[in-house]
Amino acid sequence: METNNSTFKAFRVEEISGKFASSIQTMPMESLAGEGLLIRVHYSSLNYKDALSASGNKGVTRKYPHTPGIDAVGTVVESPSAEFAVGDSVIVTSYDLGMNTNGGFGEYIRVPADWALKLPKNMSMQEAMIYGTAGLTAGMSVWQLSKLLKPEDGKVIVSGATGGVGSLSVSILSKLGYEVLAITGKASEEDYLKRLGAREIILRQDFENLDAKPLLKPSYAGGIDTVGGLILQNIIKSTQPMGAITCCGNVASPKLDLTVFPFILRGISLIGIDSQNFPMKLRKIVWEKLANEWKPDTLMDTFDQINLDQLQGKIDLMLKGELRKRTLVEMISEG
Structure with a gap:
């Protein structure tokens, strides 16, 4: 050796x-x-x-x-x-x-x-690991979402917002001009999330306690979900017609209790994110964007x-x- x-x-x-x-x-x-x-x-x-x-x-x-x-x-x-x-x-x-x-x-x-x-040339080793798999997953989520949604289409909601994927998703979306709402179970982190670029903070318990109807008021153009379960259910049911949501986690639950109505009556797209086996040619594209135009001003925070x-x-x-x-x-x- x-x-x-x-x-x-x-x-x-x-x-x-x-x-x-x-x-x-x-x-x-x-x-x-x-x-x-x-x-x-x-x-x-x-x-x-x-x-x-x-x-x-x-x-x-x-x-x-x-x-x-x-x-x-x-x-x-x-x-x-x-x-x-x-x-x-x-x-x-x-x-x-x-x-x-x-x-x-x-x-x-x-x-x-x-x-x-x-x-990438415009990325330090330290920055690469501030991103890591969480940043790659956030980047993949933003990349998929941005194919279908533009900032002018409406608000985008992010769950698990103080976690690695969630916080970086908030930062990147804000950098790109999206109006971001952040779901968190930690009321004490409101100032931190707003520094990352969140316009509004929604407490997890409030979002979980929404009505159990098959469809809810269409409030968001789309979202990035990192937790699964009831949170993802309510994001899907609250998304506007032709909206899109990415999902990448199941820490809350791997199960969804939904009707097909959000998909067949509003045309919602649910996009799964698999960071473990994401193709290398696409990884290179996302890493280059993370090194350049997507790099959040708050990355070092x-x-x-x-x-x-x-x-x-x-x-x-x-x-x-x-x-x-x-x-x-x-x-x-x-x-």
């Missing part, structure tokens, strides 16, 4: 007597032997899938011990691919990284070359930066629903 290191540090999760525990461990470089790109990770970021993996969710990670981290940005150390040279700065998000392939909470990762893309030693505490907060902002994990400093 073309590295002077024989070991590296990683946040490892182990199953011991049916219980799961994490620790910072020193790993041999031989544990990353194989084909693909060897990447020295500079930054990762914390996502809900990482928190699930770290708590032993076998639906996310089948075998332990394991290193979570579905996001990584860093420099290529070894490359069998003509597309990437040693020293290139690259982003790797989703696919199987951090799920059943050891992920970005280690100082090095080994991944297939077709999981990586070059860091949307994260907290930590090191590996602080990671478990942030995971605990995320699982309790108490985490605000994106969590950036510094592995190796850029400068």
Whole structure:
């Protein structure tokens, strides 16, 4: 291996007597032997899938011990691919990284070359991981929504607005001139969401308690839903004719209790977002937009930066629903 290191540090999760525990461990470089790109990770970021993996969710990670981290940005150390040279700065998000392939909470990762893309010119490594999978998902949602809706078509509503995908969706939509309404369960975050660009804040409990009719007053041109369940139901029922909604999460519920009326009487479009297997040619388009015309002016206000030693505490907060902002994990400093 073309590295002077024989070991590296990683946040490892182990199953011991049916219980799961994490620790910072020193790993041999031989544990990353194989084909693909060897990447020295500079930054990762914390996502809900990482928190699930770290708590032993076998639906996310089948075998332990394991290193979570579905996001990584860093420099290529070894490359069998003509597309990437040693020293290139690259982003790797989703696919199987951090799920059943050891992920970005280690100082090095080994991944297939077709999981990586070059860091856009107008984006720092830190910015790339402030975005991470959450930013890519928000970008994909905005990209799909903007095909069908223009800012002049009306208000756009975003659920889970203080979460990673939600907060970045609010910021990007506002940057593009949309009038954004933000749904949150955290009344204390109103000022924060307005700084990101939300024009109006709607409390989750109020939105969940809307009438149970098959159709509600058409109030929104469309929306970006990150939570599923009753919130998504009410967004769909409240959307104007020919409106569009994207959905990417199910933390509230994977189930919808709906009639077909919003779809056949109002022509509503419901668009699913799959960030894990989003085609690479389209990822490159979205990442370029995130690096340039979509980059929010408030991007640097949307994260907290930590090191590996602080990671478990942030995971605990995320699982309790108490985490605000994106969590950036510094592995190796850029400068």
